[in-house]
Amino acid sequence: MPELPEVETIRRDLAPLVSGRTIVRVDVDQATLPLLAGPAVDIEALRSSLSGRAVSTLDRRGKYLLFRLDDGRTLVAHLRMTGRLVWRCPADPPEPYQRAVLGFDDGHELRWCDLRKFGTWKLVDDDEELATKLGPEPMEGEFALAAFRRSLQGRKAAIKSVLLDQKSVAGLGNIYVDEALFRARIRPDTPAGELAEGPIKRLFAAVREVLEQGIQHRGASFRDYVDGQGHTGEQHMHVQVFRRTGKPCYVCTTPIERIIVGQRSTHYCPRCQKSGRRRRGGTSAR
């Protein structure tokens, strides 16, 4: 569920709360543990790794949250489709689908909730593995037009699929890819390698713009997403195309269409969004 703006909102909420605090309790639902931490990890191993550890900082890489521990290791957490992380007092009523709890030395607890149990925790010694499977951070200086252009070059796959690939850009998901392609006026099913320079430049800018807007609105709460305090975001009220099938385009009033691209539900305006291909071939004029 959460994409970069949602994960970043959670990170900003939780960072000041967990930084410098020590983990004093680790509870994980028995049935959830093997799915969460992998079949090889038992609760005692997890407890001995986390209990007594202080969290130095809370970072983010793509859609991953990184709890930096005082022993140099990192707890890498991914919320996948339905994960939530909320900061509570022990006396607060239990969250729906609460699967794990980290208790801190100030008496608060961080509650991990996950309806579908797709979320993951992994303890690592360094960020090497993440570095190999993730592309550039789109909100940082390392995200450069030249590298972005190169990542599209020669690829036959639909531009939407290439943007969803975390090796192209880290942190984009189904919502923000559809929104970025609308903003760049590009049809989602255009082969990535056929995009002309103009559309590539527009898309490069649009990726940052839609993510920035998502962060400003504290994430999109279409279904399960809530921030670190359990509150919904606002971005779902500001989307241009995502899940607006049949509703009028805000630019041209043409009904938004829904198609399947790379097995994913895809929303676009058939009038505003063109193929954006290089030179001839029924494109920019259409």
Next chain:
DNA sequence: CGTTACCTGAAA
């Protein structure tokens, strides 16, 4: 590269 699986529920 596309397809399938992981899990649970809400909506059509």
Next chain:
DNA sequence: TTTCAGGTAACG
């Protein structure tokens, strides 16, 4: 009853 869901990993 069937389909769909904001993600990824493991397949062929």
